[in-house]
Amino acid sequence: MKYNASALLSVLLACATLTACTPNPYASTNKAHHKQVKAFAKQLRVTPALTPGEEQLKQGDYWVGTTNFSMRRPNFVVIHHTAQNSTEQTLNTFTQPSTQVSAHYVIGRDGKVYHMLNDNLRAWHGGAARWGNDTDLNSSSIGIELDNNGAEPFSEAQTASLLQVLDMLKKTYNIPTANFIGHSDIAPTRKNDPNHTFPWKKLAEHGYGLWYDEGILEKYLQPAAPIVISDSTGTAPAIILQPQDTVSTIPFIFNPKEALRIIGFDTRDLPAAIRAFKLHFVQDEVNDVLTEKDKVILYNLYQKYM
Numbered sequence: 001m002k003y004n005a006s007a008l009l010s011v012l013l014a015c016a017t018l019t020a021c022t023p024n025p026y027a028s029t030n031k032a033h034h035k036q037v038k039a040f041a042k043q044l045r046v047t048p049a050l051t052p053g054e055e056q057l058k059q060g061d062y063w064v065g066t067t068n069f070s071m072r073r074p075n076f077v078v079i080h081h082t083a084q085n086s087t088e089q090t091l092n093t094f095t096q097p098s099t100q101v102s103a104h105y106v107i108g109r110d111g112k113v114y115h116m117l118n119d120n121l122r123a124w125h126g127g128a129a130r131w132g133n134d135t136d137l138n139s140s141s142i143g144i145e146l147d148n149n150g151a152e153p154f155s156e157a158q159t160a161s162l163l164q165v166l167d168m169l170k171k172t173y174n175i176p177t178a179n180f181i182g183h184s185d186i187a188p189t190r191k192n193d194p195n196h197t198f199p200w201k202k203l204a205e206h207g208y209g210l211w212y213d214e215g216i217l218e219k220y221l222q223p224a225a226p227i228v229i230s231d232s233t234g235t236a237p238a239i240i241l242q243p244q245d246t247v248s249t250i251p252f253i254f255n256p257k258e259a260l261r262i263i264g265f266d267t268r269d270l271p272a273a274i275r276a277f278k279l280h281f282v283q284d285e286v287n288d289v290l291t292e293k294d295k296v297i298l299y300n301l302y303q304k305y306m
């Protein structure tokens with residue numbers, strides 16, 4: 001048998017660089033993956049592919065397929081934490097058909113990246129979700145799962161790899177800066193990932209997601225005016241109380257619910273939307289109460305999203 005020397009060399013090189021040729025424990029589920037991809041490819045080859053109900057339409061005289069098209073492109077990135085204890089556990093979960101969950105990318109605590117699904121296909125990571133008027137985030141987004149037990153900080157290696165993946169996605173698909181969001185943003189009544197330690201500010205500094213302006217709190221927050229209690233007879237000295245609170249000087253007509261809705265949050269459950277907003281943009285005291293500080297942050301972001 002004669003070998004093609006250059007082909008053999010490239011196989012050896014691929015082994016050395018990609019997998020070190022260790023046996024892949026996911027060989028059988030990879031086979032199932034390829035089978036499904038093939039089935040979708042077969043669907044795409046059917047022409048004309050009728051949308052259900054289309055056969056009832058008054059049809060043109062013949063089928064004409066356009067020559068000008070491409071694959072669909074994702075326009076959002078949704079970031080998650082896995083709430084599991086290891087990457088291996090997540091890879092296993094995402095290869096069991098019974099779980100019905102998946103993501104395009106899984107990033108380990110060690111920074112290793114597993115690209116589990118072609119970006120042009122639809123992963124099942126968002127569930128029932130809404131952002132603005134988009135009610136099918138699975139169709140419009142890339143899902144990234146970060147291996148994290150749900151309460152711990154995200155490691156430097158993991159964040160570094162995440163930034164690389166985001167850079168790649170933003171460049172490839174021209175994803176708008178504001179469209180890098182978290183699972184809790186799109187499903188505020190059900191989800192709290194990524195957890196409150198997630199470095200959203202750092203991401204925004206690199207161009208992934210929005211953040212409020214530096215100095216905005218100093219600009220709009222000031223100590224509440226002192227309360228003066230004076231004796232009506234004018235004989236006793238006035239008592240001056242200095243409240244601990246601060247007040248904001250944002251416009252009186254500012255409507256926080258409207259602002260949350262403009263940013264994208266589903267405000268049908270307002271307390272849940274406030275919690276999701278605080279988890280992402282405030283990160284301390286994640287509850288459903290908007291303090292004066294929270295309102296200033298919200299007001300600033302609302303203007304960016306307008």
Ligand SMILES: [Zn+2]
Nearest residue numbers: 080081183193
């Ligand atoms: Zn999630």
